[in-house]
Amino acid sequence: MTQFRKDNILDRLVIVNDGNSVDMDDGNEKHGNDDICIYCPGNEHLTRPAVLALVQKEGMMRRLSDTEDYRVDDWCVRVVPSKNPLVSISANGKYTNKPFYSEPAYGYHYLLIASREHCKPSSIPAEQWSNVLVALQDRVKWLYMQKGVSYVAVYMDYDASNVWHPHLNIITFPYIPPLIEQEVESINRYINEAGSCPLCNMISMEDKSPRHLVSIENFMALCPWAPTHPYEFWIVPKKHAIQLLRMTQKEIDELATMLRVMLGGLYNTLGDVKFSMIIHASSEKSRKQLHWHIEVHPRLVDSYGIEGFGVHFLNISPEYAASRLSFASRRELARIVGIT
The missing domain is CATH 3.30.428.10 (HIT-like)
Structure with missing residues (x-):
């Protein structure tokens, strides 16, 4: 479980894991010891159900989502809960006051899978970036309607050595960073x-x-x-x-x-x-x-x-x-x- 801590002098915000280490979700996750990417088409069942799956057919864009029993497999953009979230809506723990301020790291953390293929962000076509931005708008709008969300942070960290699928992180905070x-x-x-x-x-x-x-x-x-x-x-x-x-x-x-x-x-x-x-x-x-x-x-x-x-x-x-x-x-x- 993670917690927010604030520096007593600078009011600097830090997310701290109060247990064992939390791995950053870098988008190249394998399934167990198998050389299988859980974000590849056909492996949708290896992730948690997608909260949003954009499907493009016959010039029309459909906004779908997975269930526990059914996975959308013809997606062009997929938004799934992070496997290793930095924040969680099930966060619990103690609140402590200054000088050692802390609170449970409450929030939502999603991964937006920007491509069905293993590719570089620089090779994603403009048409696909449009799909990514449409999906991003949809999810950010929904998040701002949720309780406990004051800010929705969106970013991409790219490292060719360990990122297979280009993806964006979407993380919420209970206050402005x-x-x-x-x-x-x-x-x-x-x-x-x-x-x-x-x-x-x-x-x-x-x-x-x-x-x-x-x-x-x-x-x-x-x-x-x-x-x-x-x-x-x-x-x-x-x-x-x-x-x-x-x-x-x-x-x-x-x-x-x-x-x-x-x-x-x-x-x-x-x-x-x-x-x-x-x-x-x-x-x-x-x-x-x-x-x-x-x-x-x-x-x-x-x-x-x-x-x-x-x-x-x-x-x-x-x-x-x-x-x-x-x-x-x-x-x-x-x-x-x-x-x-």
Whole structure:
């Protein structure tokens, strides 16, 4: 069983296993000692029942779910409870007050299987990314209607050495995660002082900057001015938007294209590199706004001691990274849209 603990000085949030170790659910699970992937088509019975299975037939999308006795086997996207959840709706345990604050780690933890195949995220077609985003919208909307859910966190950790099926983690928290809370506070303070959104301003200023990567009608990709990781890039809606839940189908399809383009560009620039992809968005249960965006953090180097002071060192400038990513990503976009 896991628990939330808060640092008494910084109010930092930590999930701690209060028993034996909990393995992270990395999407390459084998069944017992057999060389069988439990997430492959035909092995649906080896996981817990899917809470959502998207099925595409004759141009129509159907939202189905499994039962204990029946598994949907013709899915294109599947959402299943994590085998090794970091949080649980059956969490129980003691509550303790400061200075040793803790509480049971209550929440939902799902894996969204983004492909029927063993493949790299960079090779997922834009059409399939659209299916992934539709499934993500569906599950996140449902989660925000549940009690005890203040924030739904969505992220992908990719490591070619141990990830077979590309997948996203969907985890809920009973309060806003500290980094999101800090970002929300900073953005709202800027809005109150300047009368405009800092990310909206950033989009207009970065349009012709050396950090600009790719733009399409509703989205821009760029390397941030002060990144925390080499080759870090963001995908940002051009219009002010606080939640990807409100995207239209046209915007979903555009974002899917952008994900295909940028992850393909990253692969063509750095190879099959480890990365984390995190969605920063407002909580549906908070009045404070955050211009939502996607951050991709390639994991190229080990951390430095100076990061213990909250200061990051990068030996590659975002401008240099952007010059390489931009070239590769624009070639990828041209290839996808059929321009030679």
